[in-house]
Amino acid sequence: MTSAQNDHLTVAVGKVFRRVVPLFVVMLICNQLNRANIGYAQVHLEADVGIGAAAYGLGAGLFFIAYAIFELPSNMLMERYGPKIWLTRIMVSWGVVSAAMMFVQGPTSFYVLRFLLGAAEAGFLPAIIYYFSRWLPSSHRGRATALFVAGSSVAAAISGPLSGPLLSMHGFFGLTGWKWLFLIEGVLSIVVGLFAYTRLDSRVADAGWLTGAEKDALTAAIEREDAARRTTSDSVSRWRILVQPQVLLFCLIYFAIQLSIYANTFWLPTIVRRINGTGDVTVGLLSSLPWICAVVAMYFTGRASDRSGRSKPLLIASLIVAGVATFLAAIASPVLALVLLCVAAMGFKSASPLFWTIPQGSVHPVALAAVVAVVNSLGNLGGFVAPYGFGLIKQATGQVTWGLYGLAAACLLAAVLVLFIRRDRVVVAPAASTRTPVEETS
Numbered sequence: 534m535t536s537a538q539n540d541h542l543t544v545a546v547g548k549v550f551r552r553v554v555p556l557f558v559v560m561l562i563c564n565q566l567n568r569a570n571i572g573y574a575q576v577h578l579e580a581d582v583g584i585g586a587a588a589y590g591l592g593a594g595l596f597f598i599a600y601a602i603f604e605l606p607s608n609m610l611m612e613r614y615g616p617k618i619w620l621t622r623i624m625v626s627w628g629v630v631s632a633a634m635m636f637v638q639g640p641t642s643f644y645v646l647r648f649l650l651g652a653a654e655a656g657f658l659p660a661i662i663y664y665f666s667r668w669l670p671s672s673h674r675g676r677a678t679a680l681f682v683a684g685s686s687v688a689a690a691i692s693g694p695l696s697g698p699l700l701s702m703h704g705f706f707g708l709t710g711w712k713w714l715f716l717i718e719g720v721l722s723i724v725v726g727l728f729a730y731t732r733l734d735s736r737v738a739d740a741g742w743l744t745g746a747e748k749d750a751l752t753a754a755i756e757r758e759d760a761a762r763r764t765t766s767d768s769v770s771r772w773r774i775l776v777q778p779q780v781l782l783f784c785l786i787y788f789a790i791q792l793s794i795y796a797n798t799f800w801l802p803t804i805v806r807r808i809n810g811t812g813d814v815t816v817g818l819l820s821s822l823p824w825i826c827a828v829v830a831m832y833f834t835g836r837a838s839d840r841s842g843r844s845k846p847l848l849i850a851s852l853i854v855a856g857v858a859t860f861l862a863a864i865a866s867p868v869l870a871l872v873l874l875c876v877a878a879m880g881f882k883s884a885s886p887l888f889w890t891i892p893q894g895s896v897h898p899v900a901l902a903a904v905v906a907v908v909n910s911l912g913n914l915g916g917f918v919a920p921y922g923f924g925l926i927k928q929a930t931g932q933v934t935w936g937l938y939g940l941a942a943a944c945l946l947a948a949v950l951v952l953f954i955r956r957d958r959v960v961v962a963p964a965a966s967t968r969t970p971v972e973e974t975s
Contacts (some may be wrong), residue, residue, distance in 0.1 A: 539751045540669070542570065543746035549668050552681050552742060556732055557661055560624060561684030563722040564657060566692055567631035569597065569798045572717055572816060573696035574711040576793030578637070581709060581888025588640045590924020592647045593799045594917035599651030601917075607656025608663075608903065615735030616664050619656065624726025626653040635712035637825070650687040657838035666875065666893055668737060670754045672839060674893050679835025679886040689824035693817030701814070708822060780904060782953060783892055787912030789947035790888060792882035793940050794856055796919035797874065800933055803875070807867040819871060823878035835886055848887040849948045855880030856944030863937035881944060 534829045571578070578584040584592070611619040630650045637643045661681060661848035663672050671851060699717060700710035734740045737752050805811060834851065838844045862870040892904060911956075922937040 535744075538753070541744075541746045541750035542754055545743055546669060546673055548743060548747070550677065552732065553664075554677055555862075556729060557664075557681050558684035558687070559725055560620070560657075560692070560729060561661075561681060562688040563624065563718070563725050564627070564654065565685045565798075566695075566718045567627055567690035567722055568654070569689065570631075570694060570696060571634075571647075572715055572799045572802045573692065573820075574714055575803070577700065577709065577711040577728050580638055581711070584640055584643055585635075587921075587924045588643070590799075591793075592607070592640070592643045593672065593920035593924075595644055595648045596651035596654075596869075597795075597913045597916035598771065599648045600655045601910040603652045603655035604913075605903065605906045606798075608659045608906035610661045611656055611663070616660050616799070617730065617733040617735045620660055620733065621726050621730040623654060623657050624729060625662070627657075628651075628719045628722030628724075628726060631722060632716050634715035634719070635708070635917040647902045654909070656900060656906065658816070658909050662889060662893065662905045662909075667755065668751070670751075671758055672842075673788070675839040675844065675886070675890045676835050678889050678893070679831050679838070682882070682886040682889075683828050683831045685794075685885075687828055690821040690828065693802075693820040694960065696819075697814035697817035757798075770876065779955060780907065781952045782950060783888075783904075784911040785948050786947045786954075787888060787908055788897070788915045789832040789852075789943040789950075790881055790884050791912050791915030792919045792943045793859065793877070794885065795916040796936060796940055797878065797881075798921055799920040800927075800936070801874065803927070804867075805871060808871070823872065823875045824882075826875040826883035827878040830883045834883040838887055838890055844887045844890045845951055845954065848884055849951050851880045851882070852883040852944045852948035855884065856941045856948065859937055859944065860941035863934050863941070865903060884947075904923050907943075918962040942954050942957060944965075 538704050575584075575589050578589065579586075589760070607619075607623070627650060630646060634646050634650075637646060639910070662678070665677050665681075669677055695718075696714055699714040702708070702713040703710035705713065737743070737748050737755075740748065801820050801823065802816050806820070811819065834847050838847055842849075844872050855877045858873045858880060862873035862877060865873055889905075892908060917942075919936075922939070923933050926936045927933050
């Protein structure tokens with residue numbers, strides 16, 4: 534690459550970071566707000582429509598069953614229609630379903646709407662990961678993914694301070710506070726989804742905000758990396774790739790990460806309520822602390838990953854920190870437990886973007902979208918197991934201590950599994966024995 538081409542590439546990457554990444558962060562914030570707002574409405578749902586701890590946990594988890602079922606079909610449709618149209622469809626549909634949560638009358642309607650919300654959101658994360666792989670060189674994807682995933686922590690950090698005032702709107706225009714919570718956050722997603730349609734382009738060639746030279750430099754850089762990951766033949770079966778043990782390993786690790794993320798997403802407000810003297814507003818404010826800490830940790834681990842080009846050691850360290858801190862939180866006083874959960878959140882939230890840099894840099898480009906969809910959908914089943922399991926534990930014991938023990942064990946097991954990820958190999962299923970793996974480029 535000439536100096537001029539390198540300059541054009543640098544400028545193009547900077548434009549992508551300024552135009553696309555912030556929009557994706559806002560979209561993810563909306564995603565997480567609509568996915569997790571039931572955590573703050575739980576007490577009110579139980580009082581108003583009779584949804585107890587076990588029913589709440591089941592409803593929270595059904596979201597991920599639907600997500601897993603519809604993830605791969607959604608991702609295949611995204612490849613057909615393009616990220617621009619499909620991401621808009623995803624956001625608008627989940628906003629409509631989330632707003633409809635205000636009409637919940639009991640456990641059955643709660644289950645149905647949570648399942649529909651999962652179906653509506655399916656394909657969102659894989660579409661973003663695939664988008665980055667088509668718009669950014671591998672040397673910049675780690676930071677972009679970290680900034681994007683940080684949106685979930687930003688959402689968790691602001692959801693508490695936002696939920697408190699919305700829940701306090703009880704009686705305004707005759708609606709209860711939890712109905713306002715679902716309505717306003719659902720409408721917000723619809724508006725952002727329509728705005729995203731005006732800002733996104735499915736292909737680099739369609740980007741009117743890039744010059745011709747910038748498009749050429751960016752496209753050439755990505756094509757070189759794709760070529761470096763291809764085997765000697767271009768006829769690679771994505772279905773043979775999906776059944777490889779390496780992909781299964783990705784699923785298990787991501788499952789453990791998602792266990793921790795969603796157990797805390799849905800049950801952290803309940804854990805914080807153990808602190809004496811807390812109400813809706815104070816629970817919301819205190820629940821934001823672990824996610825604020827996570828945002829900071831994710832930024833620095835993302836930068837470290839990009840600079841070193843080695844995500845595995847950082848991923849292992851993050852999972853160990855999450856596991857140890859979660860175990861200690863289970864046996865600590867309520868106030869100290871909150872402090873330890875701040876440390877744990879820094880670990881398991883940092884693990885998510887670090888993890889995604891590994892498939893991005895090692896999966897054949899032909900199958901990247903499909904692999905990401907499978908790993909994300911199966912891994913996200915942790916989002917079913919965690920809230921439902923915590924609900925059963927809380928209903929049976931009155932507390933979530935044993936659930937925290939399980940999360941700690943899952944994080945430490947995942948750290949061990951990371952050691953078995955093959956370094957410097959492309960995840961492919963060769964059609965002929967003459968094909969050999971090549972070194973990964975990230």
